[in-house]
Amino acid sequence: MTLYDLVAPGLETRGEPRYRIAEIRAADPLAADGLLAAVPVMNETADVAALTVALRALMPDADRAADWSVVEALAAMRDIGILLGSLKRHGVQPVAAVPEVLPVLELLAQRTDMVPRDTVHHYTTWNPLGARRRTYTGHPMEADLQDAVRMTFPSLVAALETCGRLARLEPYDPGFSIALDRTAQYVQSMVDSIDFTLAHVTPEYFATVLRPYFEDIDVAGHAYLGPAAAQVPLWLVDLTLWQCDRSNPEYDGFLQDSVQYSLPSWRAFHARHAGGVSAVSKLSAAFSWESGHHVPPQLTASALSLARVLRILKTFRARHIGIARKAYSDELRQYDQGSGGAPVALLRSILDLTRENETLVRAPRAPRAHRGPREDRS
Numbered sequence: 385m386t387l388y389d390l391v392a393p394g395l396e397t398r399g400e401p402r403y404r405i406a407e408i409r410a411a412d413p414l415a416a417d418g419l420l421a422a423v424p425v426m427n428e429t430a431d432v433a434a435l436t437v438a439l440r441a442l443m444p445d446a447d448r449a450a451d452w453s454v455v456e457a458l459a460a461m462r463d464i465g466i467l468l469g470s471l472k473r474h475g476v477q478p479v480a481a482v483p484e485v486l487p488v489l490e491l492l493a494q495r496t497d498m499v500p501r502d503t504v505h506h507y508t509t510w511n512p513l514g515a516r517r518r519t520y521t522g523h524p525m526e527a528d529l530q531d532a533v534r535m536t537f538p539s540l541v542a543a544l545e546t547c548g549r550l551a552r553l554e555p556y557d558p559g560f561s562i563a564l565d566r567t568a569q570y571v572q573s574m575v576d577s578i579d580f581t582l583a584h585v586t587p588e589y590f591a592t593v594l595r596p597y598f599e600d601i602d603v604a605g606h607a608y609l610g611p612a613a614a615q616v617p618l619w620l621v622d623l624t625l626w627q628c629d630r631s632n633p634e635y636d637g638f639l640q641d642s643v644q645y646s647l648p649s650w651r652a653f654h655a656r657h658a659g660g661v662s663a664v665s666k667l668s669a670a671f672s673w674e675s676g677h678h679v680p681p682q683l684t685a686s687a688l689s690l691a692r693v694l695r696i697l698k699t700f701r702a703r704h705i706g707i708a709r710k711a712y713s714d715e716l717r718q719y720d721q722g723s724g725g726a727p728v729a730l731l732r733s734i735l736d737l738t739r740e741n742e743t744l745v746r747a748p749r750a751p752r753a754h755r756g757p758r759e760d761r762s
């Protein structure tokens with residue numbers, strides 16, 4: 385049994401339509417199954433005319449679209465999205481080529497409270513499996529990359545809860561290390577995801593075939609990025625662990641641009657915690673307070689748990705940067721920026737920040753006499 389099996393059924397019952405994954409995958413509100421199955425061939429032959437006709441053919445009747453549930457609207461955006469990325473890959477701005485798509489994108493954005501184009505969630509989590517899977521190329525490596533990203537979604541939903549709890553606790557509280565240990569379990573899915581990618585997707589395939597489909601498109605004067613893995617909101621975890629008060633301008637800027645591509649409740653989480661005090665800062669303050677004295681066992685436990693999560697994040701980032709460097713090497717790269725809008729150099733700086741924060745909490749001070757819990761001393 386995988387983590388997905390454990391967490392996904394719980395997701396379906398939380399009343400959030402965006403977590404009704406099975407229903408979204410099953411939905412085909414534009415009756416697009418047959419047409420989208422032909423897209424890989426259209427892309428292979430760079431048949432812009434056929435892609436344009438296909439996009440036009442998918443356009444729904446405005447009254448019908450206005451009646452769609454959130455589940456149906458998400459599925460419709462997913463299906464239109466495959467054609468948006470395909471046209472752009474062949475150098476065509478889709479909204480300019482098919483202007484009637486603009487009001488539909490705006491309507492779907494409004495109905496789903498998301499950006500007016502498809503995101504990584506549409507392309508992976510909400511994408512059907514099997515014969516109905518939507519892809520640009522039909523290549524097994526594209527499906528593998530989708531699945532690699534797909535497997536992180538339930539864990540990140542679960543981490544949202546544990547990180548939210550963590551933000552309300554102090555490191556002297558036993559709940560602090562419990563929340564971190566649960567988070568560690570969830571974040572492990574990022575390592576599994578990148579290991580799966582390394583085993584199944586070559587940097588050559590990504591760089592030369594897939595990457596061009598993730599280019600940004602223009603929607604009413606705004607550039608919206610394609611469904612990049614970089615939009616996977618690992619920042620939810622960083623935010624409460626260290627990012628909210630121990631970041632750098634590059635990562636802050638990247639997050640500022642990335643948050644818009646996530647789900648409404650995740651954006652709300654970001655807004656709630658962005659100005660907060662991070663777990664690393666709380667722990668550092670507690671250790672300064674205890675400086676020269678016996679460190680309470682709970683504080684040591686909290687430090688160990690925090691270091692463990694940061695180590696897992698570091699492992700993900702160290703392996704991830706390996707494939708990213710190859711895909712954006714001088715020999716392979718067609719673009720200077722990643723599909724998430726940032727250069728590979730950003731990954732180095734996030735990895736360094738993760739390392740620095742791990743080093744900060746790794747080694748609790750040498751013990752002397754115990755001064756009792758902090759609350760008793762105010």
Ligand code: HEM
Pocket residue numbers: 532533536574577578581585586587590612613614615616617618619701704707708711712721722723724725726727728730731734
């Ligand atoms: C061929 C495989 C991959 C390549 C070449 C690649 C490349 C990159 C690059 C260049 C960035 C910098 C930002 C940007 O894209 O503009 C990035 C960011 C990111 N990627 Fe990937 N990536 C790959 C697969 C994955 C997978 C499978 C995941 C797992 C979900 C993932 C998760 C992330 C995350 C979370 C970020 C934001 C930065 C961070 O938190 O460290 N990537 N990726």
